[in-house]
Amino acid sequence: MIHLTVICMFIAVVFLFRLFFMKREMKRMTKQLQDYRYRYIEKKLDIEYFDRDIERLAVEINGYFDSMIEMKVEQKRTEETLKQAIANMSHDLRTPLTSILGYIQLLEDEHLTLKERAEYIGIVKRRTKRLQDLLNEFFELSIVESMDHELQFQTFHLNQSIWEVLMNYYDAFHERHLQVDIDMPDEEIMLYADPAAVKRVVENLVSNVLKHASGSVEISLKEESSSIVFTIRNKTDVMTEQDVERIFDRFYTGDTARNKKGAGLGLSIAKSLMNKMDGELFASLKNHQFIMTCQWKKST
Incomplete structure (x- = not known):
């Protein structure tokens, strides 16, 4: 009986010690959580009593802390990106508008010759077309990235679709004095995707x-x-690795990615479309060759 009493007392003492240390540890954790919440001390929980x-519990709370920190970083990055987006959009739209207004003022000069007037009108038309293209790209990108935008998937002949796009650019290649080497198999390659979206991707890559x-x-x-791969490569002496890493960022203002010839939205649209088709679009730089690669998974 005495032994049983001693054992019970021992168990009770152990239990009380355990309860005491657990309660003390909970107070420490509560204090650390209060510091995190009210004093914005981004320090992970540490424990002294190992249970x-x-x-x-500490691991889960620390994991939550990590998630919150990542969310704050991502939120700040998003805010900075949005600010940059507004600045870039304003610049992209203001530049042709300023040019158009300037030439309209010149056209008000009564002493202009017919040749000068025709030249200025031509410039205004080109600048207006550029402005229209920019607005269309902004609008298209907003639609493509919308959650409500759904693609229409079907199985189609990829070779034929790509050839149709390339033939539309035949004159443009000729005007730029570009020597085009096309390597496509004779046998038909079937792809399960959105035909219109695929054509748009190829068009944007060719335009770039x-x-x-x-x-x-x-x-x-x-x-x-296990995949179907479409590649376009061209020689470049000005593009850097940084340009390649950010080439699909519509808000990147690098000279090579967003020069005077384009707003850099075409590649962003292509990237978004490829993502929606569960495909990949990536860029690389090798031996002064800029390479853009589209990769689709083969349908099973």
């Missing part, structure tokens, strides 16, 4: 090449074991 359940390429352009399509 399995308390350790698990026409703006920046010089010399020769290589275009290829191939079917691999």
Whole structure:
């Protein structure tokens, strides 16, 4: 009986000690949480009393802290990106508008010759077309990135779609004196995707090449074991690795990614469309060759 009493007392003492230390640890954790909430001390919870359940609780709370910190960083990055977006959009729209207004003022001069007047009218038309293209790109990008924008998937001949796009740019390649080397298989490659979206992606990639390429352009399509790969490459002496890393960022203001010839939205639109088709669009720079690659998964 005495032994049983001693054992019970021992268990009670152990339990009380455990309860005491657990309560003290909970107070420490509460104090740390209050510091985090009210004093904005971004420090992870540390524990002195090692209990399995308390350790698990601390791990979960620290994981929540990490998520909150990441959310704050992402929110700040988003705010900075939005500010940059507004600045870039304002610049992109203001530049042609300022030019148009300037030439309209010149056209008010009664002493202009017919040749000068015709020249200025031509410039105004081109600037107006540029402004229209910019607005269309902004509008298209907003639609593509909208959650309500759904693609229409079907199986179609990818070779034929790409050839149709390339033939539309034949004159443009000729005017730019670009030597185009096209490598596509004779056998049909079938792709399950949105045909219109695929054509838009190819159009935007080709348009980018026409703006920046010089010399020769290589275009290829191939079917691999688990994917279909479309590649466009051109020579470049001005593009850097930083440009390549941010080439699809519509708010990037690098000279090569967003020069005077374009707003840089075409590649952003192409990237968004590829993501919606569960495909990939990435860029690389190798031996002064700028390479853009589209990759789709083969349908099973």
